[in-house]
Amino acid sequence: MTAATREILRVTDLKTHFPVRSRGLIPRVIGQVKAVDGISLSLNSSETLGLVGESGSGKTTAARSILRLIRPTAGSIELDGTQIANLSQAALRPIRRKAQMIFQDPYNALNPRHTVGGIISAPFRIQGVEPPGGVKAAVQELMERVGLNPEHYNRYPNEFSGGQRQRIGVARAIALRPMLIVCDEPVSALDVSIQAQIINLLKDLQEEFGIAYLFVAHDLAVVRQISHRVAVMYLGHIVETAPRATIYSAPLHPYTHSLLSAVPVPDPKIQLKRERIVLQGDVPSPIDPPSGCVFRTRCFQAQERCAAEVPQLIEVAPDHKVACHFPITVAEVTARARAAGKIEVPETEVPAPPVSGPHFVEPGPPHA
Amino acid sequence: MINMERAEGRAERSPDREFLSIENLGVTFNTEDGVVRAIDGVSLSLERGKTLAVVGESGSGKSVTAQAIMGLVKSQGGHVTGEIWLDGQELNRLAADEVQALRGSEMAMIFQDPMSSLHPFYRVGDQIVEAILAHRKIGKTAARKETLEMLKHVGIPAAERRIDAYPHQLSGGMRQRVMIGMALINSPQLLIADEPTTALDVTVQAQILDLISTLKQEFGTTVILITHDLGIVADVADQVAVMYGGRLVEVGQTSVIYDQPEMPYTLGLLSSIPRMDRELPKRLDPIRGNPPSPINLPPGCVFQPRCNYSDRVRDGACLSVRPELLPTAPDHLVRCHLPAEERRQISEEVRRILAGAVR
Numbered sequence: 001m002t003a004a005t006r007e008i009l010r011v012t013d014l015k016t017h018f019p020v021r022s023r024g025l026i027p028r029v030i031g032q033v034k035a036v037d038g039i040s041l042s043l044n045s046s047e048t049l050g051l052v053g054e055s056g057s058g059k060t061t062a063a064r065s066i067l068r069l070i071r072p073t074a075g076s077i078e079l080d081g082t083q084i085a086n087l088s089q090a091a092l093r094p095i096r097r098k099a100q101m102i103f104q105d106p107y108n109a110l111n112p113r114h115t116v117g118g119i120i121s122a123p124f125r126i127q128g129v130e131p132p133g134g135v136k137a138a139v140q141e142l143m144e145r146v147g148l149n150p151e152h153y154n155r156y157p158n159e160f161s162g163g164q165r166q167r168i169g170v171a172r173a174i175a176l177r178p179m180l181i182v183c184d185e186p187v188s189a190l191d192v193s194i195q196a197q198i199i200n201l202l203k204d205l206q207e208e209f210g211i212a213y214l215f216v217a218h219d220l221a222v223v224r225q226i227s228h229r230v231a232v233m234y235l236g237h238i239v240e241t242a243p244r245a246t247i248y249s250a251p252l253h254p255y256t257h258s259l260l261s262a263v264p265v266p267d268p269k270i271q272l273k274r275e276r277i278v279l280q281g282d283v284p285s286p287i288d289p290p291s292g293c294v295f296r297t298r299c300f301q302a303q304e305r306c307a308a309e310v311p312q313l314i315e316v317a318p319d320h321k322v323a324c325h326f327p328i329t330v331a332e333v334t335a336r337a338r339a340a341g342k343i344e345v346p347e348t349e350v351p352a353p354p355v356s357g358p359h360f361v362e363p364g365p366p367h368a
Numbered sequence: 369m370i371n372m373e374r375a376e377g378r379a380e381r382s383p384d385r386e387f388l389s390i391e392n393l394g395v396t397f398n399t400e401d402g403v404v405r406a407i408d409g410v411s412l413s414l415e416r417g418k419t420l421a422v423v424g425e426s427g428s429g430k431s432v433t434a435q436a437i438m439g440l441v442k443s444q445g446g447h448v449t450g451e452i453w454l455d456g457q458e459l460n461r462l463a464a465d466e467v468q469a470l471r472g473s474e475m476a477m478i479f480q481d482p483m484s485s486l487h488p489f490y491r492v493g494d495q496i497v498e499a500i501l502a503h504r505k506i507g508k509t510a511a512r513k514e515t516l517e518m519l520k521h522v523g524i525p526a527a528e529r530r531i532d533a534y535p536h537q538l539s540g541g542m543r544q545r546v547m548i549g550m551a552l553i554n555s556p557q558l559l560i561a562d563e564p565t566t567a568l569d570v571t572v573q574a575q576i577l578d579l580i581s582t583l584k585q586e587f588g589t590t591v592i593l594i595t596h597d598l599g600i601v602a603d604v605a606d607q608v609a610v611m612y613g614g615r616l617v618e619v620g621q622t623s624v625i626y627d628q629p630e631m632p633y634t635l636g637l638l639s640s641i642p643r644m645d646r647e648l649p650k651r652l653d654p655i656r657g658n659p660p661s662p663i664n665l666p667p668g669c670v671f672q673p674r675c676n677y678s679d680r681v682r683d684g685a686c687l688s689v690r691p692e693l694l695p696t697a698p699d700h701l702v703r704c705h706l707p708a709e710e711r712r713q714i715s716e717e718v719r720r721i722l723a724g725a726v727r
Contacts, residue, residue, distance in 0.1 A: 054569040055540070161658045162426070191425040191596060196640040196654030203651070218569055221599075221642040225652060248644065262574040264599040265645045266638065268622050271603040278578065279571045280525075282539040 008179050008212045009043040009066070014075035014085075016058075016065045020287060033286050035061040037236035038075070040313075045179060046206060048213040050227030050244075052220055052259065056283040058236040063182045063216045067099055068092055080179060097127050100173040104185035106165035110157040116143070116168055117153040123175040142171040146201060163194035167201070174205055182214045187222060199226055220263050224248055229319070232256050235286055235294040238313060242320040252316065252327035255295050275337030293325065301326055385453050387416035387590055388437075388558060393450035395432050395441055404662050406432040406446070407614045409693075414607065416557070419584065419591040421601035421622070423637070424611035425659045430594045433611070434560045437592070438477050439467035455557055473503040476551035480563035482543035486535040492546045493519070493531035496553055503554050514553065522549040522579060541572035548579060555587060562594045577604055598637055602626065610634050613660050613670030616693055620700040630702045630711040633671045635718045646722070653721075669705060677714055681705045 016036040021027035035058045043049050053059045065072040068084055077085040080098055087095070100123075103109035110119055120139045124131060131138035140150035146167040157165055166186065173181050183202070187195040203226060205211060217223050223230060224244060231241040232255060240253040251257055258277040265271045279298050284290055290297045296306040305325050313323040393410040396403050407429035414420045424430040435441050436448050439459060452459040454475065459467060479485040487495060493515050500511040512531075519527035522545040535543055544564060551559055561580060565573035581604055584591050595601060601608060601622070608625040610618040610633065618631040629635050636655035657674040660666060668687040672678045678686035685691075685705045693703040696711070704711060 054571060163658055191659065192598070192637060193425060193640045193655035194658065196642070196652035197656075199642070200651050200654065220570070221644050224644060224648065225642040258571060260644070262570040263644050264574075264577075264597075264602065266599040266602050266641050266643065267626055267645065268602040269626075270645055276574065278574060280575075282541050282572065 005044045005046060007042060008045050008080055009041075009214070010076075010078040011042070011066055012040045012076045012078075013038050014040070014062065014065060014077065015073045016061050016070055017073045031287050034236050034289060035286055036065060036072070037286075037289075039231075039233070039236075039238045041231055041238070041241070043180065043212045043214060045212050046210045047229070048206065048215050048227045050223035050230040051214060051216045051233060052218060052223050052230060053233035054218065054259075054283050056235070056286065057233040058286070059216045059218075059233045060184055062233065063101075063184050063214060066214065067101055067182050069101075093127075097123070097129075097176040098178050099180040099182065100176070100178040102166075102169050102173050102181060102183045102186045105189050106162055106169055107157075107189075109169055110165060112157055115154050115156055116148075116160075119157070119168060120171045120175060123172060127176060129176065138175070139171075142175055145174075145205075146171045147197075161194075162190050163197060166190060166194075166198055170198070170201060170205070174209065174211070177209060178211065180212045180214065182216070184216045185218070186215075188217065188219060195222065202226060220248075220259060232259065235283055235289055237294055237323065238321075239295060239323045240321065241313075242317075246317070246320050250330060252320075252322045252329065253295075253324045254299050254301060254326075254328055257328065257330075257333050258298075258300075275334055277333070277337065293323075295324075301328065385456065386413035387455055388412075388414040388592075389451075389453040390433075390437070391451040391453070393433065393436060393448070393452065395429075395436050395449075396447045397445060398447075399663070401663050405614055405665070406662055407436070407611075410450075410611075410616055411693075412609055412616070412619070414590060414592070416590055417584075417588050418606045419581075419593060419604055420607045420609060421593045421595060421605035422609050422611060423595055423598055423601065425596055427613070427659050427662055428611040429614035429662070430596075430611050431562055432614075434477065434562050434592065434594050437558075438471060438475060438560060439464070469503075472499055472556070473554045474556055475558040475560065476554070476556040477560045477562060478544070478547050478551050478564045480566050482540065482547045482567070483535060485547060486543060488535055491532050491534055492538065492543075493533075496546070496550045499550050499553050515549075518549040518553050519546070522546070522552075522583070523575070524549075540568055541575060544568060544572075544576055545579065548576070548583070552583060552587060552589070555589075557590060558592070559584070559589045560592045560594065563596070564593070565600060566595070566597075573600065580604070599641060610637070613665055614662055615670060615703065616701070617671065617703045618701065619693070624697070624700050628697075628700075628712070628715060630696055630700075630708070630715050631671075631704050632675050632677050632706075632711075632714070635715060636674070636676075639718060639722055669703075677706060677710075680710060 014036055015038055017032040017034050019029045020031040020033060022030045039062055041049060051059045061070060064070045066077055072085055075085060076083060079095060082095060084092065084095055117139050120142055121135045124135050140153060143150045148164060148167050187198050190198060206213060215223060215226055227244050229243050230247040231238045234255050240251060240256045251260060258279045261277045277300060284297055292307040292309055293311050296302040311323045311325050313321045315321050390410060390412045394408050395406045397406060410433055422430045422433060437452055441448055448460055486492065496515040497511045500514060516527055516531055519531055524530050524542060524545055565576050568576060577600060593601060593605060605622045608620060608622050609616055612633050618634045625634065629638060639653045640655060642652060655674050660670060666672055668689055669691050672686040691703050691705045693701050696702045696708050
């Protein structure tokens with residue numbers, strides 16, 4: 001990171017809820033999908049924050065809310081010192097040149113009837129920017145920068161492969177030299193050999209222009225390669241956040257442990273010997289999230305307290321925050337998995353305790 | 369156990385051929401842009417009860433290979449040459465209705481996207497019952513009972529309730545479990561899984577892969593796993609076949625492919641994967657360029673335009689001559705012009721760099 005690092009983005013207690021309406025003549029709001037339910041994060045220039053979680057964890061909604069592609073329900077979003085959470089679309093337009101997005105699917109993110117030149121120059125047109133030397137020269141320079149042949153300026157997206165299309169998306173995103181780029185699963189639709197090319201390209205651009213990335217992905221191995229810090233999301237909440245090295249070597253939240261243990265290692269010798277945590281089932285519905293800790297229905301050490309009391313995101317070490325009543329270290333998880341072959345999470349839910357005043361359960365060693 | 373007797377009752381019919389033996393399989397499609405050779409000269413064999421992983425990028429021909437085995441290519445206008453022997457029967461010669469009878473009973477397939485392979489208007493239970501009734505003469509009640517048992521078997525919680533659910537009411541992982549249950553309901557000998565976990569989360573991916581390996585052992589099913597991800601096959605497959613540009617480029621036991629790969633493409637794949645078990649490299653080392661279009665394949669080695677080592681081959685053979693798939697060691701085939709000695713040297717170099725910092 002350069003010496004001139006400064007804060008680009010600060011999100012505080014962001015909530016994005018979608019109303020669920022009843023059917024019928026007069027629809028009534030009968031519930032809320034709490035897609036994002038109070039997340040806070042910050043991002044400096046030249047820094048990448050990896051936002052990971054399963055589908056349904058709310059990571060994409062969070063990313064889109066931060067760019068104001070979806071209107072958040074509550075909370076604050078400060079982009080380069082400007083509060084943008086409540087700005088009107090018209091007021092947002094000049095702000096948009098500071099923050100751009102790269103999408104997952106390079107097939108749907110590009111208009112098939114526009115030439116590559118038209119696609120990459122769209123930000124200039126929309127923002128009314130006249131780049132020095134003219135638009136065409138600027139676009140061709142961008143194409144060259146992202147590894148495309150500038151002579152292909154007049155071609156259409158269908159003439160390019162998936163990896164090349166993603167490069168077009170990247171060129172469009174960096175056209176206005178934004179300070180923040182939100183990347184929503186930018187490599188998950190690409191072939192393995194191409195994924196690595198795009199990750200390297202994003203890293204090079206960050207070094208060159210000092211861009212901050214909010215990197216949304218489900219692939220933890222990819223996130224490790226590019227992120228400086230990682231936030232783990234589950235059902236609308238950030239359950240753990242830490243610098244990269246800490247998340248991967250010393251995670252504390254049971255969910256982070258299970259995510260890490262599910263990532264396959266391309267080596268039969270290692271893969272066959274790994275102690276694994278097998279999570280049962282899927283992410284519960286965000287319409288009716290579990291009481292207390294949202295992860296407790298799939299947690300291997302859920303106890304009564306987890307159903308009764310919402311765990312707060314607490315700083316346990318510098319820059320390392322965990323929302324869990326019973327954080328567990330790698331050594332403890334390994335010991336447990338070794339004893340049991342692998343940790344299987346019981347299918348049956350831990351029943352919620354009867355509502356009768358506050359529960360005070362001392363956090364002790366986890367029950368095996 | 370479901371239908372164990374049926375599975376065991378089948379007689380061995382082919383003492384001279386492996387259970388599955390694909391010989392010189394080729395598939396071409398006529399398109400507006402000319403004849404597309406989707407796969408060319410693919411020969412593979414697989415013992416009963418083993419798992420073969422076919423690994424490749426998009427356009428490598430891995431899915432077409434699977435579809436050709438299942439007899440699904442001809443209806444798409446493809447032309448299939450070569451022979452496919454399954455349990456002593458040659459499939460390519462069979463009439464469409466004969467293959468239809470085998471599909472679902474002798475061989476079954478799981479697809480990448482369980483949402484589009486289940487019918488959205490029918491309850492999942494009814495769809496499985498239909499699969500049973502299509503191949504066996506049993507009563508509806510018995511079929512439903514068997515379906516319920518299978519749903520429990522593939523790990524669907526509250527199966528009694530879920531049997532009457534519509535596909536959209538289930539999560540992606542659960543839909544994939546239903547697909548697996550449907551594929552296995554008639555105890556097929558051969559199960560082809562085409563990217564079965566690509567659309568799923570890592571945690572669910574681990575569950576589904578576990579399920580496939582458990583069921584494989586229980587039912588004695590032979591499995592072909594088609595994937596682009598060398599990571600997921602490490603602990604599932606017995607054998608790995610790497611495909612590129614419609615051809616097999618390296619075939620071997622799983623341990624050989626991971627420990628002593630020789631084809632520069634396999635090496636490239638292994639070095640492009642970001643790995644969690646190793647010290648973080650400053651940069652990933654991807655294969656340069658893009659996969660070739662099957663319409664316009666290079667005249668020599670298909671991988672040559674992306675290969676870092678082709679200049680080491682004399683007379684520019686890589687540019688003009690298609691290399692053959694040749695044995696380099698017992699049970700290890702490689703398609704490359706580089707001399708074996710040099711390949712091994714390169715492989716060792718690359719793996720030393722990769723392993724530079726094993727945790």
